[in-house]
Amino acid sequence: MKETGKIGIRNPCLVDEMPSFRECVAIEARARLRNAAFANRHVKPAVSATEKDAAAGAVLGHCFPVWLRFKGGKGVATTLGVLMALDFVIAAIACATWLAIAALFRMSSVAGMSAVIAALLSGVGLTIIATL
Numbered sequence: 721m722k723e724t725g726k727i728g729i730r731n732p733c734l735v736d737e738m739p740s741f742r743e744c745v746a747i748e749a750r751a752r753l754r755n756a757a758f759a760n761r762h763v764k765p766a767v768s769a770t771e772k773d774a775a776a777g778a779v780l781g782h783c784f785p786v787w788l789r790f791k792g793g794k795g796v797a798t799t800l801g802v803l804m805a806l807d808f809v810i811a812a813i814a815c816a817t818w819l820a821i822a823a824l825f826r827m828s829s830v831a832g833m834s835a836v837i838a839a840l841l842s843g844v845g846l847t848i849i850a851t852l
Contacts, residue, residue, distance in 0.1 A: 775802040796832035803839055809846065814839040 779802055783795035796818070803811035817838035822831035 772806070775806060778802060796828060796835070799832070799836060799839075807843070810839050810842050813842040 779795060779799050782798035784790040800811060800815060800818070803814055814835040818831045818835035821834040822828060825831065
């Protein structure tokens with residue numbers, strides 16, 4: 721297998737060992753959904769501040785991993801997994817945003833930033849709606 725120096729599912733996608741971008745996304749999505757299903761089954765519904773801090777630490781640790789000298793990692797996939805564990809509705813909105821932007825611009829980084837912004841806005845919006 722050829723190596724690109726990238727980590728995760730992106731490596732086989734970059735060296736054309738996967739037939740399509742869609743197949744790479746499907747593999748990632750299946751892994752994240754499996755993790756979210758496990759978390760939703762085994763994590764209590766009310767999320768404590770400690771659990772939120774741990775989730776934020778996991779996302780930051782994947783965005784800036786030590787073994788890559790703090791130069792980026794797999795933050796988008798981890799963020800989506802954390803969102804699925806914390807709030808599935810917000811995760812669905814973020815995922816739909818990522819898919820739409822990725823299809824439009826063909827850039828995961830732009831799609832990831834857009835998905836996080838959509839998650840923040842939808843979280844604020846859902847909180848406001850819940851208080852009415």
